[in-house]
Amino acid sequence: MADVPINAPQHCPGTGSTEAGKSSACQGCPNQSICASGTMSGPDPAIEEIKEKLSSVKHKILVLSGKGGVGKSTFSAHLAHGLAQDESKEVALLDVDICGPSIPKMMGLEGEQVHQSGSGWSPVYVEDNLAVMSVGFLLSSPDDAVIWRGPKKNGMIKQFLRDVDWGEVDYLIIDTPPGTSDEHLSVVQYLSVAGIDGAVIITTPQEVSLQDVRKEINFCHKVKLPIIGVVENMSGFICPKCKNESQIFPPTTGGAEKMCTDLNVSLLGKVPLDPNIGKSCDTGKSFFSEIPDSPATLSYRTIIQRIQDYCEKKKVTCFS
Numbered sequence: 001m002a003d004v005p006i007n008a009p010q011h012c013p014g015t016g017s018t019e020a021g022k023s024s025a026c027q028g029c030p031n032q033s034i035c036a037s038g039t040m041s042g043p044d045p046a047i048e049e050i051k052e053k054l055s056s057v058k059h060k061i062l063v064l065s066g067k068g069g070v071g072k073s074t075f076s077a078h079l080a081h082g083l084a085q086d087e088s089k090e091v092a093l094l095d096v097d098i099c100g101p102s103i104p105k106m107m108g109l110e111g112e113q114v115h116q117s118g119s120g121w122s123p124v125y126v127e128d129n130l131a132v133m134s135v136g137f138l139l140s141s142p143d144d145a146v147i148w149r150g151p152k153k154n155g156m157i158k159q160f161l162r163d164v165d166w167g168e169v170d171y172l173i174i175d176t177p178p179g180t181s182d183e184h185l186s187v188v189q190y191l192s193v194a195g196i197d198g199a200v201i202i203t204t205p206q207e208v209s210l211q212d213v214r215k216e217i218n219f220c221h222k223v224k225l226p227i228i229g230v231v232e233n234m235s236g237f238i239c240p241k242c243k244n245e246s247q248i249f250p251p252t253t254g255g256a257e258k259m260c261t262d263l264n265v266s267l268l269g270k271v272p273l274d275p276n277i278g279k280s281c282d283t284g285k286s287f288f289s290e291i292p293d294s295p296a297t298l299s300y301r302t303i304i305q306r307i308q309d310y311c312e313k314k315k316v317t318c319f320s
Contacts, residue, residue, distance in 0.1 A: 065179075092130075232270040
């Protein structure tokens with residue numbers, strides 16, 4: 001995988017690229033000769049550094065989606081909120097959606113900045129037991145565009161994993177961009193030796209979303225990333241008055257339930273549409289406290305419990 005030195009030019013192809021030291025972008029770079037020699041294309045020493053840095057994190061969970069707009073970041077934010085309701089647990093949320101960081105807004109942290117300490121970057125805290133890190137904290141304005149090529153994004157992800165001082169953490173949730181891109185490959189590679197519990201994949205009921213989730217599942221198998229399960233988001237709408245359910249996005253091919261059966265993947269649960277979820281994200285609040293008894297909240301609680309059960313079972317298996 002390509003990586004980019006800190007002092008590299010903007011269009012650096014990355015030290016692991018076949019164009020390293022040879023590309024026109026390399027002209028004048030202080031690293032040109034060493035990159036061209038191939039001595040920087042060996043195993044990335046940061047992998048061991050990340051392993052040591054994350055040794056204090058018990059469980060690491062990736063949140064994936066095949067397509068944008070299915071509620072992946074919303075799920076990541078409220079998975080973190082839900083886990084943090086147990087005050088005995090330390091929870092961290094890392095946003096590696098470099099070009100579309102929405103976690104600061106959803107967590108009510110817009111305008112916050114990263115602080116440097118003697119042991120690395122200090123995350124921003126929502127609660128005493130809920131820490132967050134995002135590239136959004138490094139921007140001067142929430143409207144600033146992050147226009148980076150793959151190698152530079154990989155370098156940012158490496159820095160997050162290696163330099164953020166999380167401390168002792170029970171759950172680290174990593175919110176990723178949609179699809180299967182450089183960011184996903186970077187995270188999987190860097191966490192491969194640090195121990196990753198697995199991935200939660202978010203979809204909506206319609207086939208246009210499910211077809212991309214099948215690709216995501218195939219990606220997980222190819223990179224040997226365990227799949228914790230699939231969550232079907234926006235799964236019907238339950239009227240708050242009459243309690244009848246309407247299918248806003250009809251599952252024309254059987255929805256996530258049939259797909260999971262066909263592919264032998266666990267269905268963690270279905271979350272119905274609830275306008276209050278979107279409202280909570282816009283205001284940066286947890287809907288667990290805003291609407292504790294709604295059908296969506298109850299679905300989330302069931303899903304979160306299943307994720308915790310999976311992680312605890314995996315921990316027992318690893319030590320048995």
